[in-house]
Amino acid sequence: MMLACIDVDYRPDGGARTAALLFSDWADARETEARLHTSPQVAAYQPGAFYRRELPCLLALLAPLADQLEVVVIDGYVTLDTAGRPGLGWQLFGALGQRVAVIGVAKTAFQGSLHAISVQRGHSQRPLFVTAAGLDPAQAADFVRQMAGPHRLPTLLKRVDQACRAAP
Numbered sequence: 001m002m003l004a005c006i007d008v009d010y011r012p013d014g015g016a017r018t019a020a021l022l023f024s025d026w027a028d029a030r031e032t033e034a035r036l037h038t039s040p041q042v043a044a045y046q047p048g049a050f051y052r053r054e055l056p057c058l059l060a061l062l063a064p065l066a067d068q069l070e071v072v073v074i075d076g077y078v079t080l081d082t083a084g085r086p087g088l089g090w091q092l093f094g095a096l097g098q099r100v101a102v103i104g105v106a107k108t109a110f111q112g113s114l115h116a117i118s119v120q121r122g123h124s125q126r127p128l129f130v131t132a133a134g135l136d137p138a139q140a141a142d143f144v145r146q147m148a149g150p151h152r153l154p155t156l157l158k159r160v161d162q163a164c165r166a167a168p
Helices: 051-065 088-095 137-146 155-166
Strands: 002-010 016-023 033-039 069-075 101-106 117-119 128-133
Touching: 002 051, 002 155, 016 051, 016 155, 033 051, 033 155, 051 069, 051 088, 069 088, 069 155, 088 101, 088 128, 101 137, 117 137, 128 137
Parallel strands: 002 069, 069 101
Antiparallel strands: 002 016, 016 033, 101 128, 117 128
């Protein structure tokens, strides 16, 4: 089983740096491998269609790994509301042929996201908001609870954010 945390950092020059940290167990505090990809140019941000900007960056890094991946964890939502309006995670799930489950971990509540499962971690009073495609949302929330780290944000999610920001 291969799991991945993935994130994108947008650069002032119009490009982006995508990082993926691969790991094999939800309790892992360290990745087994880190992968980086640079996109020299990305689409402009479009309100209501964020996935059009971020999805190509994610796929450029994940597509070669898709047959090995079981779950990908993203910073954000899979579905945006109780009606199932697709978010970035849902678009990624579809683009990966619905063969790789996607867990969305959001730091803020999205308007209409009452369906997201609140997960308390560490000593934080603020929850994380978990959504999923390809697996039961309650199981996804349990996986997020199991992730290593004493703080609200799991260690590997914090490290993947740092990895793409720090990359040249």
